[in-house]
Amino acid sequence: MRRVPIVAALLMAVLALAPTAFAQLRTDWSGRLEARLGLESTGAWTVAGAEARLALNGEVGSEFFPTATFRAELRAEADAAGRLAEVRLDEAWGRLFLGEVELTLGNQRLFWGSTDGVNPVDRLNPRDMTVPPDAEKLPVTMAHLRAWLDSDVNVEVALIPVFVPSMPAGEDWREEPALTPPPGVTVTEVRPVREEVPGPALENLQAGLRVQWRPVGFDLAASYQYLFRDVPTRSAEVVPNGTPGEVALQPVARYDRLHVVGVDGSVTLGDVVLRGEAAYLFTSDPDGTDPAVGNPSFQVVVGAETPIPDGPRLVAQAILDGETSDAPPSGAAGGIDVGLRTMLVATYAADARTNLKGAWVHDFDGSGMLRPGVSYSFADGITGALEGSVVYGPDGTRFGDWRERSGATASLRMDF
Amino acid sequence: MTRRTRTVLAPAEARQPSSLARTLAALLLVLAGGLLGAPAAAQAYADADELMTAVDARPQPTTLQATMEMTLTNASGQSLTREMRTWARSDEARVMKFTAPADIAGSGFLMIDDGAVDETLVYLPALDRVRRVAGGQRGESFFGSDFSYEDVEGIDPDDYAHELVEVWDADGGPVYVVESTPLPEAGFSYDRLVLEVPEATLIPARVTYYRDGEAVKELTVSDVQEVGGYLLGLERRMETLGRDSFTVIRQRDLTLDEDLPNEVFSERFLRR
Numbered sequence: 001m002r003r004v005p006i007v008a009a010l011l012m013a014v015l016a017l018a019p020t021a022f023a024q025l026r027t028d029w030s031g032r033l034e035a036r037l038g039l040e041s042t043g044a045w046t047v048a049g050a051e052a053r054l055a056l057n058g059e060v061g062s063e064f065f066p067t068a069t070f071r072a073e074l075r076a077e078a079d080a081a082g083r084l085a086e087v088r089l090d091e092a093w094g095r096l097f098l099g100e101v102e103l104t105l106g107n108q109r110l111f112w113g114s115t116d117g118v119n120p121v122d123r124l125n126p127r128d129m130t131v132p133p134d135a136e137k138l139p140v141t142m143a144h145l146r147a148w149l150d151s152d153v154n155v156e157v158a159l160i161p162v163f164v165p166s167m168p169a170g171e172d173w174r175e176e177p178a179l180t181p182p183p184g185v186t187v188t189e190v191r192p193v194r195e196e197v198p199g200p201a202l203e204n205l206q207a208g209l210r211v212q213w214r215p216v217g218f219d220l221a222a223s224y225q226y227l228f229r230d231v232p233t234r235s236a237e238v239v240p241n242g243t244p245g246e247v248a249l250q251p252v253a254r255y256d257r258l259h260v261v262g263v264d265g266s267v268t269l270g271d272v273v274l275r276g277e278a279a280y281l282f283t284s285d286p287d288g289t290d291p292a293v294g295n296p297s298f299q300v301v302v303g304a305e306t307p308i309p310d311g312p313r314l315v316a317q318a319i320l321d322g323e324t325s326d327a328p329p330s331g332a333a334g335g336i337d338v339g340l341r342t343m344l345v346a347t348y349a350a351d352a353r354t355n356l357k358g359a360w361v362h363d364f365d366g367s368g369m370l371r372p373g374v375s376y377s378f379a380d381g382i383t384g385a386l387e388g389s390v391v392y393g394p395d396g397t398r399f400g401d402w403r404e405r406s407g408a409t410a411s412l413r414m415d416f
Numbered sequence: 417m418t419r420r421t422r423t424v425l426a427p428a429e430a431r432q433p434s435s436l437a438r439t440l441a442a443l444l445l446v447l448a449g450g451l452l453g454a455p456a457a458a459q460a461y462a463d464a465d466e467l468m469t470a471v472d473a474r475p476q477p478t479t480l481q482a483t484m485e486m487t488l489t490n491a492s493g494q495s496l497t498r499e500m501r502t503w504a505r506s507d508e509a510r511v512m513k514f515t516a517p518a519d520i521a522g523s524g525f526l527m528i529d530d531g532a533v534d535e536t537l538v539y540l541p542a543l544d545r546v547r548r549v550a551g552g553q554r555g556e557s558f559f560g561s562d563f564s565y566e567d568v569e570g571i572d573p574d575d576y577a578h579e580l581v582e583v584w585d586a587d588g589g590p591v592y593v594v595e596s597t598p599l600p601e602a603g604f605s606y607d608r609l610v611l612e613v614p615e616a617t618l619i620p621a622r623v624t625y626y627r628d629g630e631a632v633k634e635l636t637v638s639d640v641q642e643v644g645g646y647l648l649g650l651e652r653r654m655e656t657l658g659r660d661s662f663t664v665i666r667q668r669d670l671t672l673d674e675d676l677p678n679e680v681f682s683e684r685f686l687r688r
Contacts, residue, residue, distance in 0.1 A: 030518050064680055065688065111544040151682055214683065216535055219548070268535075268548050270603075307556050309605065351661060352488040352496055352560040380496055381517040415518035 024066075027058035033414045038081070040407030046131060047409065049079030053090070061097070070094040082130065082170065091139045100148040107139040110158060112210055112223060113277050114264040116315050117343065117359075120279035120299035121223050121262030124158055124208050126166040126230050132402070133361075133369070140164050152215050160206040163198045165255060166230040182238055182247070189241065189248035196254045198228055218267035225260040235292040256293045258283060273305045275317075289327045297323035303343075312348035312356070319343065339398070340364045353377040367393020367400040381415040460615055464578035464594045467613060472573045474618045477646050477672035480504040484512070484667050488561050491660035498559065500524070507572060509681040520559065525549075526686045527569055536565060539686045546683050555605030562633065562654040562663040566604055571620070575602035576609070588616040606632075619649050631657055644672040 032053040038046035053075050061067030073090040093106030113119035124142070127135040143159045198204040206228060212221035232253035239248040262279035278300040285293035303317030319341040341363045348356045355375045362368035373387035388408040393400030461467035486498040499516040513524035522541035536549040554566035575598060582593035592613045598604040607629065612622040623635040633656055637649035648667075655662040679685055 030521070032518075064677060064685065069688070109544070114545075148684055151678075154684075266548060273548060309555060313556065349557050349560050351490060351659075352562075352663075353490065353494075355560075377496060380498075381519050383519060 024062065025058060025060050027056060030055050030057065031416055034411060036409060036411040038407060038409035040405050042404050045081035046407060047079055048081040049077065049084070051075060051077045065097050068094060068096050102146045104144040107141050108144065109137050109139050110142065110144055114219070114266045114275045115277040115301040115303050115317060116275070116345065118301050118317065118319050120277050120301060121260070121264050123225055123227055123230070123260055124160065126164045128167045130167055130170045132169050138167070153211070153213050156210040158208040162200045163204055163206060163228050163255065165197060165232070168231065185245055185247045187249050188246045191248055191250045193251040193253050195232065196252060198255055218265065220265035221263065223262045227258045227260060228255040229258055229294055233292065233294040252292065254292055256283060271306050275303045275305065277301045286324070287327050288324045291326070295324040295326065297321070312346040315345040317343040363398045365393070365397040367397035369399050384412045386410050459583055459590050461592065464580035467580065467592050467594060468573040468578045471613060471618045471620070475646055476506060477644065478506060479672065479674055479676045481671040481674065482667045483669040484665050486561055487664045489662055503676055503680050505676055505681065507570060511681060511686060514559070523559065524686055526681060526683070528681060537683060537686060544687070546687055562656045562661055563665070564605070567635070567654060571609070571623070575599055575604070586614065588614055590615045617647055619647065633657060643670055646672065
């Protein structure tokens, strides 16, 4: 019972402070209800479920630049096809406006880069890759600071104290790497995968720095990120089992360190906006000799966006991927494996309610994917969508192994 | 608007009629006026440039803050409603942010055109990115409405060559019909605009937009009221001709001439 006076005193203090501290507090609730049904050409349901989102947004302070803003969102999802039912805290952050500096703390998504769909420099958040090629960004606990040096230049610093890996592809989509035993031995056992996830320690801090210059007509940004690879490098350790000539294989999934240096930018040239983005990933295995560590790689994206008068808006992009090859046993230097993809996206607002979208990704290995879609607004905040995917290509190519996964997804959602 | 007496001005290249023709034209005008029972009112502006200079010089608030409600109606009569908050400083800078419905709330755009700077930036919260809109994209639909981005930016008389093609008298006084052709360097998507400008308000009451020689849209400005000492058209209706869809934008909760800091017209404010 002694707690009562304490609680009463706290309540009195809050009530006393409330008029000043929260005099300009404004909040609003928003949310989404969505049902989705997806079927692929094999006859399997890819998704059969529903999702509910409820978000609280608020700000404290003046109208133009408040003292602080905040957001918290709960998501509840059930998917019979994926045998998933969960309630989770999605974004939950608070932002302080300190003059020309904005400090955001909490579970958040950060978006870096300039190009469409494929962003080599955008690596701070893990992703949900359960159903490829979709890779929705997941929020991660982060401290993010953005300082406006002047109206044209801003600097961002992000610190991620605890590493969270991306959600791997679902079992149906997963490609387990072949584990090659050393010559002359017999593998008697393949043990369960040992996943080495960097723990919550100061040495496992992840960080990013980005400087953006946005004068009139173009923008240019340079970034550096000190990260862990969000999808693991898989290798296998040979474990002698005591019998000569017989070993056990211990698969290991390791999230190795990366240094990512990137640039991105865009420029307006008449009716065309040119966008570009490039990143180089440095690893601790520059020569490709250590199978437990990923090799250095790079990705370059260049694209153009232009509207067709009275027609769709077109985005065309070329995506070049490169990775240092594993060093051959002879000790000779490895080469670089490169791949080239093109992407064409057309979006068209047929009227105020109907939006059409089509995307075509084609890899120069002969595989690709077509994704047509249409959405329709039945009423304010109520939207239905239908999206298909057609995958083509021979086995062993980027998309070819998924060609049986062509399908369609229908959804209906209400935003409030 | 009641049309009583009409004065038709010939195209520029035909404006050197013979004295006989001038006499006949004057006679016809007098007869027409007599037959319709109302003499042509005195016109304050002799040509289009003089008129459009007056339109441009019309007293305007230095800053404006308002809530705008946008109703999009299709040919079947079904409507969607969107609400946004806008901050504007003269014609040089404007920020618009959607507040409803929920699926587009937070989206917005920033337009700056103060002579030294000319660009339009769009912010989409789902991508959390500020994107520059290319010149040609100004002709695209403004968030699915019958307005395009360039329609929303308004009409700057300096971007056009003007020709007065017609004047008629209405209850409120003369109404001027002006044909405005965009200057090539302005980069607009329309071939020409035909504006109907009442002398009493100097607010274009109707604007017809032409593309490839055909009228494609028609803007009607109504609910002209005096607010804070300024004459403002609080309702704009844009109809897409041939598709029978239209969008109405109404302004309310106006605050005029209140200082707006420079930071309001920045990427930072757009994405906050």
